[in-house]
Amino acid sequence: MKKIEDILGHYRAGSHESLIPILQDIQAEEGYLSENAIVQIGRFLEMSTTKIYGLATFYDRFRFIPCGKVHLRICDGTTCFINGSEAVINAIRENLGIEPGQTTRDGKFSYELTSCMGGCNEGPVINVGDNYHNHVKPEDIPELITKLKVLADLK
Ligand code: FES
Incomplete structure (x- = not known):
């Protein structure tokens, strides 16, 4: 307040x-x-x-519900798009069962799409807290989410 x-x-x-x-x-x-x-x-x-x-x-950047314990920011910039970010975003959508800007029912995960994060040569890029995951492929998502669940459980 x-x-x-x-x-x-x-x-x-x-x-x-x-x-x-x-x-x-x-x-x-x-x-x-x-x-x-x-x-x-x-x-x-x-x-x-x-x-x-x-x-x-x-504006799709505003959220009206709290973020999950783990919040992913996925680059939706042009270079990451060219490098395959759309498939990565779809894999996250499928894995978590939510759309960008939403939070999972258990409150563990949320994600948003962002503009360029400045790591275009390393794309597709996902940011989680202080960590950046580079060259992410759709097939990497299940393992990444499993690891992040452990982090969410600790919070
Ligand atoms: S376009 Fe994704 S980091 Fe620049």
């Missing part, structure tokens, strides 16, 4: 053009946009929550 107030304190009340930067800041801090955050933003910017949700859902 305090963190959201702090973030809002950096913006001018009622300034609708601040909406997207505010949403980005809050998501960076909290990991997702909670209902409470949307309500507070609405009060601060004097906008309806319906309008805020409408605008926020237009």
Whole structure:
């Protein structure tokens, strides 16, 4: 709650053009946009929550549910795409049974697609916390997820 107030304190009340930067800041801090955050933003910017949700859902980078214990970021940049990221993303989708931006029912996993992470020569690239997995192939995904489940169980 305090963190959201702090973030809002950096913006001018009622300034609708601040909406997207505010949403980005809050998501960076909290990991997702909670209902409470949307309500507070609405009060601060004097906008309806319906309008805020409408605008926020237009951008696929915003999340409305908490991330899983293990959150994967999969590069969806052009070079990784050329190197086969689409098949990797499909393998993750199949393995976890969720779409980008969703969290598994057990709360262990979530994933998102990101723009270039700066490791194009090493692509397809997956980032998990401080670790980067390079040259990932679809057939690597079951073993990677199995290893990450151990990590999720420890959290
Ligand atoms: S396009 Fe994936 S790291 Fe650059």
